[in-house]
Amino acid sequence: MNEKDWELLQTLYEMKNITKAAEKLFISQPALTYRLRSLENEFGVEIAKRGTKRLQFTSEGEYLVEYSRKMLNELAKTKDQLLNMAGNIQGHLRIGVSSHFAHYRLPTILKDFLAVYPNVQVNVTTGWSTKISQKLERKEVHIGIIRGSYEWKEQSILLNEENVCLISKNKIHMGDLPSIGRISYKTDPIFDNMIKDWWNHHFSQxxxxxxxxxxxxxxxxxxxxxxxxxxxxxxxxxPHDQLYNRILAIDNHPLLRKTWLIYSNSALDLSVVKAFVQFVTTQLRQQAHSL
Structure with a gap:
């Protein structure tokens, strides 16, 4: 069992579908199936049951998936440490980022960071904050950028806090909201609960x-x-959205959405992580002074 096998198991477990996993791994479906059968023969266990639509991993298969995840993390950690020993700011920086922050703010930050540290390769994973914090706990990423209030016992830096707004094409009266159609979108549970609390504070329906x-x-x-x-x-x-917007509040206290940069103390042992944290912190100070 080697690195390619670990990646194969991780991808299969993520996709739960041989065809989709083969596409993501850029190999043929027969080649993937053959390698999966070879792993089953090597360990003498059934790794996954082939259903009509989704793969169902056995308990033995899930154990091997967890083993492969740990091995990939250890391999990445070893590569990082070896590059770190060279004394230069280089290597891979793995960041897990809330989708909204990744879309609206991260590109500019990374552009400026890589202009200063061109030898760094950044790997970005996006998703809901709950999943990003879980990836950080499993050490699948060096740094997490999450939105909302999550319990994190190690280091955290407040990157940003912004208001929550009601938007519409034209100005509307707040008292009319229960009779006007709302357009909702998929968001994380913490923000969803914030909106529900605001609504319940102002409306009974x-x-x-x-x-x-x-x-x-x-x-x-x-x-x-x-x-x-x-x-x-x-x-x-x-600015180009050209939408009417109104800041929401409860008892004259604006609803605030916070964005945090979180990381473990041990992650700072890597020069590339330390450089990114220092870079972002410096940017925050400069923005504060310019206000």
Whole structure:
């Protein structure tokens, strides 16, 4: 069992589908199936049951998946340490980032960082903050950038906090909201609960959700066409959106959405991680002084 096998098992477990896993690994389906059978013969266990739609991993298969995850992490850690021993700022920086922050803010940060440290290779994983924090706990990423309030026992830096806004094509009266269609989008549970708390504080009847979309940009496009209103974090608003927006509050306290950079103390042993943390911290200080 080698590195390619570890990656194969991780991909199969993620996709739960041989065809999709083969596409992601850029190998043929027969080649993937053959290698999976070879691993089963090598260990004398059935790794996954072939269903009509999804693979179902056996307990032995899940054990091997966890083993492969640990081995890939150890291999990546070893490579990082060897590059770190050279004394230069180089190597791989693995960052897990909230999807919204990755879309609206991360590109500029990475562009500026790589201009200073061109020998660094950045690997970015995006997703909901819950999954990013889990990846950091499993040491699959060096640094997490998450939104909302999550318990993290080690190092954290407040990157940003922005208001939560109600957006619409034209100005609307807040008292009319229960009778106006809302366009909702998939978001993390913490932000969803924040919106529910605000609504319940102001209204005794539920909102009239007329559309549910998967992305915030799709949501904004629906609002732009006068199909309803939406509630979004201010980070998602851009000047060219040309939407009416109103900051939401409870008892005159604005709803705030916070973004945190989190990492473990041991991660700072890697020069590339330390450089990124220092770079972001310096940027924050410069932004504060310019205000």
């Amino acid at each position: 539920p909102p009239m959700v007329t559309m549910e979309v998967d992305r915030i940009e799709t949501c904004k496009e629906m609002v732009r066409n006068g199909l309803g209103y939406a509630i979004i974090p201010q980070i998602s608003l851009r």
